[in-house]
Amino acid sequence: MPKLLTVTRKDLRVLLRDAAALGVLLGMPMVLIFILGSALGGLGGEGGDIGAPVAIVNLDTGARDSSVTDVGAEITSGLIDNETVAGIFDIQERDDATEVRGEVERGELLAAVVIPAGFSQSIADGDAVTLEVLKDPGSELSANIWESIVRGIAADISRVSIIAQTAGESAAGAGLPPELVGATVGMAVERATAQDAVSPITVEQRNQTAEATVDIEGMDFYALSMTSMFLVFGAMFGAFGFITERRDRTLSRLLTTPTSRAAVIGGKMLAIWILGMLQFTILYVFTRFSFGVEWGGDPLATFTVAGAQLIAVTGLAVLIAALAKTERGAGGYGSLIVQLMALIGGVFFPITILPEWLQPIRYASIMGWGLEGMSDIQIHGAGLAEVISPILALTVMGVVFFAFGIWRLRTE
């Protein structure tokens, strides 16, 4: 193990002194995220103000007992008064649910929430209630953020309501503090979805059937996709590391020392993984604080998905090193594989714009799985438990690539 780590440290030192590689792995994605995000995502304003039009239709007039909290009004004011929500959406308070449904359908509104009549009374009675979320399917990312916020609010109301009833107090105690609304903003949906199991409130999602309009938050989308793609580029540079050492005979020299082949190869793979995690961390922090990109409410889950993606990347590095004889060959194989995986993995456009029958093609791509996990966390507020499938799939991909690679890898 110490020798494995010595190889890793040496490789990291060599890689970190390679200005060209660092430029590609760090500089390029930052530039691309900025350019693509700005061009397609409406960058501008503090915190990435998008100003997407959404509507609240509050048909709830409160409970019969006036001492019981008017939950519909609390939700409405909570959303309208919340600065973060207001920073993302242009919220309109409306009365006519039918009219609003039509506007969402025509793409004039991005999304809406309809609080049904009798909502407060139903909660006070302990009955199941439903919040209706309307979404323009063409504006998936923004609309999902809206849905996530509503889900979070619904879950919080449920939780407060259940606590109050369990404590034997009046339902009046179930008032919704505005700060609770704020806490749900920023896609803290993991908690919301987890509470759904015991919640008497369900959120009914309706995708309106209007022709889709392209109005995605480019910065959020491209932060994920470009980062995911450039993590896979790390495989190419990892393969370069193997090939350069093979060409310069340092690899064979290493194998003349009393060091196992496993320690040499393992050390090099660990270096690729660590460099990738470093790259991911830098891009995560950079996009989060420079562009206000929301990566989701569960950094542990996000970093675990990234770590799994990098396991696949290290396996791919060994495979490319085995296939290519020269750096130029590795560049050729690497670029081909990365671009193909990017194309089918949904890096350049959301995979949902492909015909439904074609969408599973993304599962042949490291980026497809990586983006699925990360966007689940970002958009749907998924936690670690909900992204186990992509994590496992990426790990299996890494093992398969490695197995093929190590079978063919020449050290001489």
Place this chain on the structure above:
Amino acid sequence: MADIVTVEGLVKRFGDLTAVDHVEFSIAEGEIFGLLGPNGAGKTTAISIMSGLLDATEGDVVVDGNSVSKKPGAVKRVLGVVPQEIALYETLSARENLTFWGKMYGLGGKDLSEAVDRALELAGLADRAKERIEKYSGGMKRRINIAAGILHTPRVLLMDEPTVGIDPQSRNHILEQVKKLNAEGMTVLYTSHYMEEVEFLCDRVAIIDHGKVIATGTIDELRAMIGDADVVAVELDEPPAPETVELVAAIPGVSQADAVESTLQVLSADGGAVLAPVVAALGRAGAHVRGVEVTEPNLESVFLHLTGKSLRD
């Protein structure tokens, strides 16, 4: 001294090509053993097998009682290897390189830092230890390349053509280094196609050609294969034609004549006596003589005598 390295019936085939063909020799502890042969003779392949990089098709190498095929780890702990290529990390400094290679040989802590300091001193580059290897000259890189193989003070040092492509000053420095290491007790296997280096360094030599050892012995034993012959080296304007070489070979008193580029090498029991007839025959054949030298036999002439070709061919 007991043998510390024994090469037994070593064969290595790559498809139809037999790179090493039943090679056998042994090296006594404390000696410098030379493996002399032209490029492509199989020297590097033999070293690769001895250092555990390649598996032999047949035969085995035993180092300090351990078989390289059965206990490669034990063999590698005894060996230091200096490859023909400069196998260093260009963007790391000399000290960083040596520290890394020292760790790979199992050194650590104070032992490692002392070994690195010692190796830098031996290479004569202690004052430039912090510079990246990419800024070094070819000769300086060669010296660090050797230093990386001796950090752990191996009992047996395998050096594969360690002076290829460097200036005479660095070459002399390296040869002196090897002598010094050997004087400290290190056994050395030194491969080269430079006859002068092998003659200067080695106690015993195996001459290898086309994967086969064609002669083994001390320098004197190998020279004696030619007998008491003198070597008459006639330098010509251009390589002599085959018929010119045959004409010279037919002169009474000439035991062998071979062309090595534009030099005609003539073996004779009495070099002085055949000198005039040889020059006259060359004149008749239209060859222009630029210089003549009569010398004692050396390994070059031994190789020529055994194979009919030059070490540089």
